[in-house]
Amino acid sequence: MADGAAAGAAPEGKKGKKPKRPKRKGWRRIFPTWRMVLGGFILIILLCVGGFMAGYMLVDIPAANSAATKQSNVYLYADGTQIARDGEVNREKVPLKEVPLHVQRAVLAAEDRDFYGESAVDPKAMIRAAWNTVTGKGKQSGSTITQQYVKNYYLGQEQTVTRKVKEFFISIKLDREVSKDDILEGYLNTSYFGRNAYGVQAAAQAYYGKNVKDLSVAQGAYLATLLNSPNAYDVATHPENKPRAAGRWNYVLDGMVSEGWLDKSERTKTKFPMPDEAKGAAGLSGQRGYVVKAVEDYLTANKIIDEETLAKGGYRITTTLQKDRMDAFKEAVDEQVMSKVDKGARKVDRNVRAGGASIDPATGKVVAMYGGIDYTKQYVNNATRRDYQVGSTFKPFVFTSAVENGSVTQDGRPITPNTVYDGTNKRPVQGWSGGSYAPENEDHVDYGDVTVRTATDKSVNSVYAQMAVDVGSDKVKETAIALGVPEDTPDLTASPSIALGPSTASVLDMTEAYATLANHGKHGTYTLVEKISKDGSEIELPEPKTAQAVTREAADTTTSVLQSVVQGGTGTAAQGAGRPAAGKTGTAENDTAAWFAGYTPEL
Template sequence: MLGLLAFFVLGAGAFAFGYVATDIPDPNEDFDTQTTFVYYADGTTELGRFAEQNRTSISLSEVPDHVEDAVIAAEDRTFRTNRGIDPRGIIRAAFSNVQGNDTQGASTITQQYVKIYYLSTDRTLSRKVKEAFLSLKLQSSQSKEEILQGYLNTIYFGRGAYGIQAAAQAYFEKDAQDLTVREGAALAAILNSPGSFDPSGGKAAKKRLVDRYQYVLDGMVSIGELDADAADKAARRLPEFPEQVTEDLYGGQRGHVLTMVRKALLAEGFSEAEIDGGGLRVTTTFTRTAMNAAEAAVEEQRPPGLRQLHVGVASVDPQSGALRGIYGGQDYLDSQLNWAVEGGQPGSSFKPFALAAGITDGFSLRSTFQGNSPYEFPNGDRVVNEGPGDGNDYGAEIDLITATEQSVNTAYIDLTTSMENGPEKILETAVAMGIPRSSRDLTANTGIALGGFISSPVDMAGAYATLADDGLAKDWFVLSRVRSADGEDLFTHEVRSERVLEADVNSDVSFALQQVVKEGTGRNAQELDRPAAGKTGTATNDDGDVSSSWFVGYTPQLVTAVMYVRGDGNDALNGYMPSYFGAEYPTRTWTATMQRILEGVPVEDFPPPAFVKA
């Protein structure tokens, strides 16, 4: 009992000392001046920058009451009565820090205001404690109206807008004093996570905004500032958002890259406000050479016209997993869909994962399988090879080298069914090599080797990088280093490799894929004039039309994936583009990209095949 009493006495004493010792500092001098700069991989050449600050301070009298109420309902429903801190949040933050997790965020409006206006962006527990003391002192020295005014003039709403006045202009092209109930509630919803709730982010973002918007309206009712009928009327639809004008600094491929960088920063725990106003110095993995190479190759090889035709390109350094270059679409200002990360069915370019699983399971490159078409299942389903009618025949028994070289569907189905739990083994091999388990429609079915799920050029390049680096898998990434404005390291990427294929198995898979280039469907890649391995792929939609066309290939130094799709990624290519085969436009685009990136890079050969169990 005495021990418990002593604990509380000491705790109270420490709290009192901390409160007295904490002074309210001058406002953060950097608040108005911090622009985040993004650099290429060299760390010095600027790739782009994130929104220079847009902020106009106004008095609380210029903010409609219903806008104040919406923000309070969204962020801190006890704001009018609380003492400025959330004790449970502080305990949660301390517990998380002890466990070694990221520091938890503040919850009250006062705490958020203190964090933005008085403190740096560091994430230490000591800053959290100081934040709590400052919130208590600010609560004693300023009125609730003064705190709310300061908060509404500094909080980040996305689109480079700090404060309610800038946000009203950015989202509705009007002053804050003219915002309607719907518009005020929508802005209050957005400020919680601008990157997630900005309606310009597409259908998914708008759906998230609708849910958050309803939460805000319900909150306004619960705190007694909006009657239920008015809330129901407002909830029927979102306010009208004028079309967003995208800045020229996002033109061409730059917008696609900067969007990827922003998402990566958010994934690492940086807030929207830190990204757009925190003065970060971000070094990415992208190189000018690789970016320019992909764009030039697409311009050179893509068939002219055909406005519905989309090309995605991604190049990955297999030794590190660094994403060196992408081509996401013709111009970010015309379409924000990034086809380097959007999905299409990889088709036969997925077969190397089945080959790796098969050799690991005990088969060899000399093992033979059914090459004639069609392959019929006991239930009457059929798989056919490419070709007229029932498809081309390659022989009743063909080895895996020929099956890979000529992309023989029936042989790969035979391989899959010849393995015990073959579909599951292929799926697990693909996931281990880098294909996300969450990929849409990726299931362990008998046709898995034919690539009937959804993947992206970036993920395919990242997974093929395992083959290019002797069976060592690693995640692809876009952030190398993040520093604060004063040079403090906030994030550094650590490359982690895991052996997922034995070296002998890997060399055999690479040998088969080299034959694709030397003798098979990827012969157009011979123009690279150095040892290369790869695989073509086409896939069909539910109507039986070819909907995607691929070539994914590599040298020991670089992996590049190229995808051609149409419309929403599932429309017919046959009858639209001159040739839909992966051997044509995708392979030529791959070759043109690789030639430019590897110019002047020493030629390296692959390890010889081991012919495991042959």
């Protein structure tokens, strides 16, 4: 045994050699060893981790794309019904607090029921979508609301692997930096619902003619249904698709029930809410464009919002205009003016323009406006333009100034409605040092001695030119400005001719001035805007300011004289109002414009 032990030992001082691993032969050569598999797996993990870290560090959250932030301004009547939207993008951003909880939950039930509890991305859906896109099996989008919001707000709608990668990393970063509520709010305001409606507020108006806060559960579920296929599921446009749309709608409601967001009994009672018929884009046709332009001018002129800021959109502007009065105004113009125009038979009728405005004298609010037959056909607003002479509608301001200033005639008689003047045609004015001025009366009529009241009824130029001198044309100008005629009105010059109305104030300017007379001499600058807000926050408006422009005696005495014009003078047509009225007619030089300015106790 000792000999055997010695024979098995290695010679002293020499190391034993490691036996060689037998070579792999046959079919085993085809398969990698377990070491190769492990090494490859570790390498893939390292590459994935390294790629993730590199992508996370290199891909930043970009600025929002311009299409996602562009909004329209919404213009509303005083009762909240819509007048118009400006801009090409039909979007109105609303804060999440204004979206009813049942509408929020309907969207979650349709698109991402685990939104509040899940991570920003769904890797499996991302891989599946990318694979299907690459292999041509159909374009797929990301599945989570966060990913869809990133696509809508930061990226674009193209379905490419590059965009998917960016979407992946931006979604993860965004989820870490902002709240889930902020992401949901952004998603609701950027998603497309069909009918050119971007965002849930625009969709509520487009499909049901109401604000999102007023949507029912059924209506909210229908809008959530549209997110999957907006055009196909518009059952008013594609009634043949109603079974598919109803199926998706039921899926949404059933999801709300399963998530505990909707009671089963309420679900049972819910009926499919047919949307309103789709309407063509209203644009700015008809009176809409005139209103939008007038409101824009009002906001910028009063330094409430500058033009550049307003152009960015997103404002919800409630005007003082009343829909019933706007409709009545248009009907009256169509019936009394436009129906009598014959563009074929009379060449002059081809250029007929009409404009008007109505102000509540107690509040200064513009309640109605007529800018022209159609903004798309006659671009300039005839209610606000300042290029037509006001004519004899200016004469009442001369008389108001006379009473206000206690003026007397050249021979010392106080100027009252019964003061007698010489109404001879082309009578030179007395007491004027600026040169000879002898205005013609209409149709060259000689009226002889007439009272101020009769001279107003007949619109006698020679009487009022003399009265302007008696009062002082500078004082007449001051009175007109105090009543509401803008100081910078073209051709508002202190001379005897001021009485005949060569100045070119707008219809709205003159309406404001006459409203001061109707309000017993109290003047308040007109207002066109009741309320304005953006993203749910109200913009501060100037406080209305009123002042006693002229004494009550001066205003009411003028009103008495103007009532005579309606009762038996040149304004008898105003008797058709069926209530006490005061007013004055006027024509511009060469009959380029015909006016009537007047008022009732309320308007």
